[in-house]
Amino acid sequence: MLQLYGNPRSRAMRCLWMLEEVGRPYQLVEKTTHADDLQTAEYLRLNPNARIPTLVDGDLVLWESMAINLYLAQRYDGPMHCAGPEVLGLAAQWSFWAVLEIEHLLLNFLEHRALLAEFARDPSVTERNELLLKKPLGVLNDALAVRGYLAGNSFTVADLNVAGILMWGKMARMDLSAYPELTRWLDACLARPAYVRLRDQARRK
Numbered sequence: 001m002l003q004l005y006g007n008p009r010s011r012a013m014r015c016l017w018m019l020e021e022v023g024r025p026y027q028l029v030e031k032t033t034h035a036d037d038l039q040t041a042e043y044l045r046l047n048p049n050a051r052i053p054t055l056v057d058g059d060l061v062l063w064e065s066m067a068i069n070l071y072l073a074q075r076y077d078g079p080m081h082c083a084g085p086e087v088l089g090l091a092a093q094w095s096f097w098a099v100l101e102i103e104h105l106l107l108n109f110l111e112h113r114a115l116l117a118e119f120a121r122d123p124s125v126t127e128r129n130e131l132l133l134k135k136p137l138g139v140l141n142d143a144l145a146v147r148g149y150l151a152g153n154s155f156t157v158a159d160l161n162v163a164g165i166l167m168w169g170k171m172a173r174m175d176l177s178a179y180p181e182l183t184r185w186l187d188a189c190l191a192r193p194a195y196v197r198l199r200d201q202a203r204r205k
Contacts, residue, residue: 008202013051014164020194073157090151090160163189
C-alpha cells in the first residue's frame with residue numbers, strides 16, 4: 001500500500017489531494033514539521049532532508065510534493081494520467097512555475113495575514129507580497145482565459161499542483177477579484193469531491 005508521510009496542514013495536503021483523486025488505497029503516516037519528529041534515524045533514512053511529505057511506493061521513496069504528484073499522475077491510469085508528452089510537459093511547467101513564482105510569496109502572505117501571532121504580523125509584508133503577486137497571477141489568469149485548464153481540456157495534475165498552492169490565498173482571504181478567470185478556475189478546483197472530502201476530514205481532526 002502507498003504510504004505518505006506528512007499531515008494535511010502542510011505541503012503534504014496537495015499530495016493527499018492527489019492520492020484522493022487517484023483513488024488508490026494509501027496510508028497517511030502522521031508527521032509534524034517539528035524537528036524531533038523528523039530527525040529520527042528511521043525517517044532520515046527515507047528523507048535525509050528531514051522534511052515532509054515523503055511517499056513510499058514499494059521500493060521507491062520520493063520526496064518533494066510536486067515530484068510526488070507528477071509521479072502519481074504517471075503511475076496510475078485514470079483522469080489524472082498525462083496522456084502524452086505535451087500534457088506532461090505543461091504539467092511540469094506549471095508545477096515548477098508555481099513553486100518558483102508564487103509559493104513563497106503566498107505562504108509569507110498567509111503567515112502575516114493569519115498564521116502568526118498578532119504581535120508578530122507585519123502588514124507591510126502582505127502589502128508588498130500582494131504587489132509582487134500581481135504579475136504571476138496575471139500570467140495565470142491570462143492562460144486560463146485561453147484554455148480553461150492548464151494542461152489540456154480537463155482537470156489534471158497541473159491544475160491540482162497550482163491550486164494546491166493558491167488555496168493559501170483563499171485561506172488568507174486574499175482579494176482575487178482582479179483575476180476572474182483564475183477565481184472561476186480555483187473555485188472549481190476546490191469544489192472537486194476529492195478535495196472536499198479531504199478538507200472535511202482535516203476539519204474533523
